[in-house]
Amino acid sequence: MSRTNPHNSSQDRELSRRGLLKTAGGLTAALAVGASASAVAGGTASAAPATFVHPGALHAYGELNRAKVRVAAGNDPWLSGWNRLTANGHSASTWNPNPQATIIRGGTGENYGTLYNDIHAAYQNALRWHVAGTTANGDAAVRILNAWSATLTTVTGNADRFLAAGIYGYQFANAAELMRGYSGFNLDRFKTMMLNVFYPLNNQFLNGHNDACITNYWANWDLCNMNSILAIAILCDDGAKYDQAVNYFKNGAGNGSITHAVPFIYDNVDGYALGQWQESGRDQGHTMMGMGQMGAFCEMAWSQGDDLYGYDANRFMKGAQYVAKYNLGQSVPFTTYTWGTGQNCAQQSHTAISSASRGQVRPVWDILYYHYAKRRGLSVPYIQAMAESVRPEGGGGDYGSASGGYDQLGFGTLMYAK
Template sequence: MTSRTSPHQHLTGTSDTSGTSGTPGTSVSRRGLLRTAGGLTAALAVGALVPALTGGTAAAAPAAFTHPGMLHAHGELNRAKVRVAAGDQPWLAGWNRLTANPHSAAGWTPRPTATVVRGGTGENYGTLYNDIHAAYQNALRWKIAGTTAHGDTARDILNAWSATLTTVTGNADRFLAAGIYGYQFANAAELMRGYSGFDLDRFKRMMLNVFYPLNNQFLTGHNDACVTNYWANWDLCTMNSILAIGILCDDAAKYDQAVTYFKSGAGNGSLARAVPFVYGAQGLAQWQESGRDQGHTMMGMGQLGAFCEMAWSQGDDLYGYDDNRFMKAAQYVARYNLGQDVPFTTYTWGTGQNCAQQSHTVISAAGRGQVRPVWDVLHHHYARRRGLPVPYITAMAESVRPEGGGGDYGANSGGFDQLGFGTLLYAK
C-alpha cells in the first residue's frame, strides 16, 4: 500500500422531507469500524455493527490505498470463490451466468486501436467496450476459479490496449466514453494487479494520459455548457473514472477530487443535485433523470452504486452520506419500476450555454421495468451490510437475479454500461 498525502474526511450531511432543509445524518467509516472493533473478526460482524453507530464525524481514512479496492475487495472475491467451489446458490447461478457469456471465454482476441471515436463520424467505440468486458470477465474467472488461461487472456487484452490506445475522441459523447470505459478499464486492471506479465505501469500511463484529461475537462468545464446541462449520468461516469484512476494509481488528489465533487460539486452528479427532492416520511427521494426515462434512471443507480462501492472498498461510506439520501433514491426508482406509484416534484434545470430553463412536471414511464444488473450490490449493502429495511431494492434485486454482465443485455452500448455480475460478487 502506498502512503497518501491528502487524506479525505468522512463528513456528516443533512437531509429532509422537502429537499430544502433538514436534520443531521451520519456517514460511517468502514475502515474506522474495522479498526476500532479489531480487524478480521470485526469484518465478519460489520453488517451487525454499522447500524448501531450514530452521531459524530468519522476519522479520516488511513493514509494508504487498499488493493484490490474498487468494485471488488478481497472479501467479496474470496466469498465468491468459496461459495462457487461449494456449489452454493445463488453464487453458482451467478457463476453460470458468467461462464455462459461469450466475453468470458479464454482466448478472446483483442482488437486495439490507437484512436477510439464515440459520437460523430467514424464511430468505433464498440471495439473498446467489448474488449473491456472480455478483460473484466476473464479476470473474474481467474480470480474465482484460478484458471490461468483466463488470467492470461485478461492480461493480454489489457496489455494490447495500453500499448496502442492514444486518443479517445468524437463529439460530446467522447466524455461518456472516457467516463464509462475509464472506470470499467481501471476495474479490470485492478483485478489483474500483480499478475505475471501484466504491464501495470504502462496501463496506468494510458489511464492518466488518455482518460483522465477528458474526465477532468468535463468535470471542470462541462463541455463549455451550463453546469446543469448534462444529465446526472454524465457527471457520475466521469466521477467513477477519476475515482477508479485515483485508486489504481494510488493518487490521493484524484480520489479526493471525485469524492469532493460527490459531496459539493456544482453539476448533476453531486448527491444533492442527483437526488433533488427527499420525501422523508415515505423513505423515498426523487432521482434527477426520473422525468426523462427509466432506462437512464436505472443506469444512474448503477453509476452511483459503483461510485459508492469503490469508495466503500477504500473506507468511505458514501452510501450513507446525507442521511442515506442515495438509498432513498434507489428505493424510489425501484418502487416505480416495480409498478407502484411514487411522488413527483416539478424539476427545473438550466440547459445549453445560456442556462435556458426546462422542466419535468411528471415522472416518465418510458422504459419502465427495464432490466439492468445494478440492484444486487445495493441490496447487499443496505439490507445485508447495514441491516436496513429496503423492500423495493430487495424486490428489484430478486426480480433481476442472477445478474449477468456485458453482452447479456443487448449488443448496443447500453448493454455494456454496467460491468454486472452482482449476484456472483455481492450475494451474502
C-alpha cells in the first residue's frame, strides 16, 4: 500500500510487507477481521488486524531498537533521554511494589498513588531492560506486574474511578506489553486482571458516561478510557475491543472522539491549519494532557497498522499545532464553545481561551514531532518548538508527586526523538 508521505521506519516496512499498514481512513485492510463495536454513534467498521503485532502498543520493535542502538552509540538527544530515565528513582531495579486489593480514586480512603507509582516503576524498569538488556530491571518490572495481578480486584471511588481505570489501565497494559514473553511473567493472570478489573469500568464509562449528559465530561475522560480499551485489546489480542476503541475515536458521541476533541478547524492561521482543542477554554494543563492522551492512542493504533494520526485530514495534528502555538506564548483564534452538563444537559459556554497553566511542561511533544515531522515529513513548527523546549522528556516522578505528573508515561526523547 502507498501513502502520500511514505514512511521509512523498519516497523512501517514490516507492517507494509504483512499487509497491515492501513491508510488514514483506516476502515478496511486486506487483513481485517469482523468484530462488533459498542459505545459509538454513527457507522462502525472492522479495523483490527488478523494478527496483532507484538510488542505493539506505545513501543513497537522499530522504536525500541532505535533507542537501544542510539543509546549504545552515545548519540544525543537519545542519550540525554536515557540519562533522564536512569536518574529517575522509579527505574531502579530495587523498587519494591506495594500491591493493594482495592484502589480508590475519589472520595474517602484514596490510595491510588500507590498504584500509579508502581505502574511507572514497572514501565521504567521495562524500558531499561529493553534498551540496556539489564536483567535486574526486567526482573523488577515482572516482580511489580506479578504482584499486582495477584492482588488487585477492585478499582473504585467517586466518578474519578473512571479516570483511574482509564489512565492506569492503559499504562499498566503498556508496561505488560513490554514484558511479554519474559521468563516468570504471568501474562495470563495479568490479562485476567485487565479484563476483569479495568475493562468493565472503561466500557461502562464510554457507554454510559456515569449517567450524565454525553458532553458532561471533558475529552480526557473519554480518551483515557479509549486508551485503556485499545491497550487491553492489543495485550489480549482482542479484535472486538480494538474495534470498539478505534470506532469510538472516529464516531463516538463523547468528547474524546476526534471531531468532538477538535471541534473547530481554522484553515490558514499564519500559513498553517489549526484546530481548537475541546478543553482550551478550561485550562492549558488539561489541554496538554489531551495531547498526551490522544498521542498515545494514535501511536498504539499506528503500531497495529492504523493511521489515526492522519485521520480526517490530519485533524489531530491541527489540534496539536494550535495547542503548541498558544502555549509558546503566541495568539490563536477561538470560537465560542458550548456544551451540556449534568444529567439535564444544562448549557455552558467558553467564550475565550484560558490562560490558566499556560506553558505547563508535560512530556507529550516528542512523540508528536517524531510522527508528523520524521515519519510523515510534514512542517509542524509549533509542535517542533514545544518538543525542543521541554527536551529531554522525563516520566512519572520527574514532574512532581501529584497525579498530574503521572498522567503520561513520558520519555518521548528517548523513544521518539527525531
